Amino acid sequence: MWDWSFTIAILPELLKALKITLSATVVAYFLACVLGLLIAMVKRTTWKLVVYAVSGVVEFIRSTPILAQLYFVFYVFPKFGLTLTPFVAGVLTIGVHYSTYLSEVYRAGIDAVPVGQWEAASVLNFSRARIWLTIIIPQAIPPIVPVLGNYLIALLKETPLLSAITLVEVLETAKIIGDNSFRYLEPITLVGLIFLVLSYLLSLLVQQIHAKLS
Amino acid sequence: MEKQNDAVKGRPIVRYHKIAKVFGDQQVLTDIDLDIFPGEKVALIGPSGSGKTTLGRLLVTLERPTSGTIEVNGELLWHKSVNGQLLPADEKHLRRVRGQIGLVFQQFNLFPHMSILQNVMEAPVHVLGMSKGEAKEQATAMLNKVGLGHKLESYPRQLSGGQQQRVAIARALVMRPKVMVFDEVTSALDPEMVGEVLAVLKEIAAEGNMTMLLITHEMAFAREVADRVIFMDGKIVEQGSPNDIFVNPQNPRTNAFLSRFRQA
Numbered sequence: 210m211w212d213w214s215f216t217i218a219i220l221p222e223l224l225k226a227l228k229i230t231l232s233a234t235v236v237a238y239f240l241a242c243v244l245g246l247l248i249a250m251v252k253r254t255t256w257k258l259v260v261y262a263v264s265g266v267v268e269f270i271r272s273t274p275i276l277a278q279l280y281f282v283f284y285v286f287p288k289f290g291l292t293l294t295p296f297v298a299g300v301l302t303i304g305v306h307y308s309t310y311l312s313e314v315y316r317a318g319i320d321a322v323p324v325g326q327w328e329a330a331s332v333l334n335f336s337r338a339r340i341w342l343t344i345i346i347p348q349a350i351p352p353i354v355p356v357l358g359n360y361l362i363a364l365l366k367e368t369p370l371l372s373a374i375t376l377v378e379v380l381e382t383a384k385i386i387g388d389n390s391f392r393y394l395e396p397i398t399l400v401g402l403i404f405l406v407l408s409y410l411l412s413l414l415v416q417q418i419h420a421k422l423s
Numbered sequence: 424m425e426k427q428n429d430a431v432k433g434r435p436i437v438r439y440h441k442i443a444k445v446f447g448d449q450q451v452l453t454d455i456d457l458d459i460f461p462g463e464k465v466a467l468i469g470p471s472g473s474g475k476t477t478l479g480r481l482l483v484t485l486e487r488p489t490s491g492t493i494e495v496n497g498e499l500l501w502h503k504s505v506n507g508q509l510l511p512a513d514e515k516h517l518r519r520v521r522g523q524i525g526l527v528f529q530q531f532n533l534f535p536h537m538s539i540l541q542n543v544m545e546a547p548v549h550v551l552g553m554s555k556g557e558a559k560e561q562a563t564a565m566l567n568k569v570g571l572g573h574k575l576e577s578y579p580r581q582l583s584g585g586q587q588q589r590v591a592i593a594r595a596l597v598m599r600p601k602v603m604v605f606d607e608v609t610s611a612l613d614p615e616m617v618g619e620v621l622a623v624l625k626e627i628a629a630e631g632n633m634t635m636l637l638i639t640h641e642m643a644f645a646r647e648v649a650d651r652v653i654f655m656d657g658k659i660v661e662q663g664s665p666n667d668i669f670v671n672p673q674n675p676r677t678n679a680f681l682s683r684f685r686q687a
């Protein structure tokens with residue numbers, strides 16, 4: 210059943226497509242991390258209207274499917290004059306979507322920093338920005354690294370959705386190979402294994418970072 | 424007596440005027456009028472929940488008065504004067520006025536992710552704009568002063584409570600405040616560590632020029648160090664020299680409060 214020479218023949222093509230999967234993951238996750246933190250910080254300001262507005266948008270993004278958002282950004286935005294490449298549209302959509310999840314993770318981390326830390330810093334007259342940067346964030350993040358890491362792995366597994374907006378990532382490549390050769394077993398199984406290995410490696414990496422930070 | 428007259432010279436450095444503070448439906452402070460003069464050591468005593476901490480926190484803007492005004496060195500804390508008009512203070516104004524006040528908490532509140540030296544250096548560098556070298560020098564000197572010059576690279580969790588509190592004192596002092604508020608800085612400590620922290624406070628007091636507001640349950644200490652003792656319970660009940668208050672209190676509530684300590 211399993212054809213080893215076919216397996217070896219298609220491997221380079223799959224690995225090439227894997228680059229797209231990986232770069233989309235890294236860029237989207239980076240965006241999610243930065244934006245998620247900003248959302249969590251804005252939600253702790255006293256600007257009520259901004260907080261309401263941001264909370265509303267976050268709630269909306271979190272409760273609608275990524276696929277719908279991908280279609281909207283890729284197919285509807287151009288109607289308003291904003292045409293994006295599949296990669297940019299995809300990374301933006303997934304990154305923003307995941308930032309709404311990560312903002313909740315950050316919130317938990319920030320809430321866990323004792324109020325006495327804020328008070329001590331403010332009595333020492335640190336600026337708001339300084340308090341965030343040197344007192345709160347360094348204490349809020351180490352405990353949440355494992356959860357942040359879980360979202361990285363979840364995001365990685367979300368990237369096949371990008372094929373819906375014509376980005377040929379690793380799973381779509383496997384499917385095309387199957388369509389052309391009428392052999393689906395090897396390419397699809399390989400993609401499964403690739404995701405398994407990647408997820409495992411990422412979880413090791415996250416463990417390392419967590420151990421180092423705490 | 425000589426000591427007190429000396430201290431009560433000139434313009435007050437801190438002035439609470441008709442201060443009231445309400446939390447929800449609980450009135451915690453009522454009609455507080457209090458002038459503290461440069462160099463004065465004021466001990467604030469009173470039962471638990473009598474508003475002592477709140478009074479201290481008002482001075483560093485951790486709480487905002489419900490009504491009344493606070494002046495620091497002649498400047499209103501929550502208002503700034505622009506062309507003779509009073510406007511709500513902005514962050515810049517708050518920070519400038521607040522910069523003259525230091526506060527040490529009962530719970531130390533050291534930054535756990537920083538070494539002792541970093542704890543003390545951080546504010547001089549980022550708030551006062553000191554160079555790293557200069558800040559390190561001053562922080563080290565201050566830590567030496569509180570007897571912790573040999574612990575610079577330790578982290579707070581490696582220190583005893585008494586040592587942590589001494590770091591917290593050094594961290595506040597290195598900012599060169601004109602007024603220091605000490606809020607029950609020995610209450611969270613094991614009894615055998617109270618002495619080392621009080622010794623540091625006495626040393627600061629003995630230098631003379633620091634204005635100190637000492638919130639404390641250590642009556643012997645208050646009696647020794649303070650120029651003036653205030654007994655409060657939501658409002659100022661009675662104040663006077665340590666002798667007036669501890670030996671000869673006029674108000675029966677003061678007497679009742681102090682009798683608990685006499686028995687102990």
Ligand SMILES: Nc1ncnc2c1ncn2[C@@H]1O[C@H](COP(=O)(O)OP(=O)(O)OP(=O)(O)O)[C@@H](O)[C@H]1O
Nearest residue numbers: 446447451469470471472473474475476477478607
């Ligand atoms: N942020 C707050 N919100 C609501 N109530 C508060 C707040 N801070 C203080 N209180 C209440 O105000 C009252 C006075 O508190 P405060 O801490 O000033 O008393 P204290 O004299 O320092 O007492 P202790 O000797 O126990 O430290 C208490 O009843 C307290 O519960």
Ligand SMILES: [Mg+2]
Nearest residue numbers: 475476477607
């Ligand atoms: Mg208190």
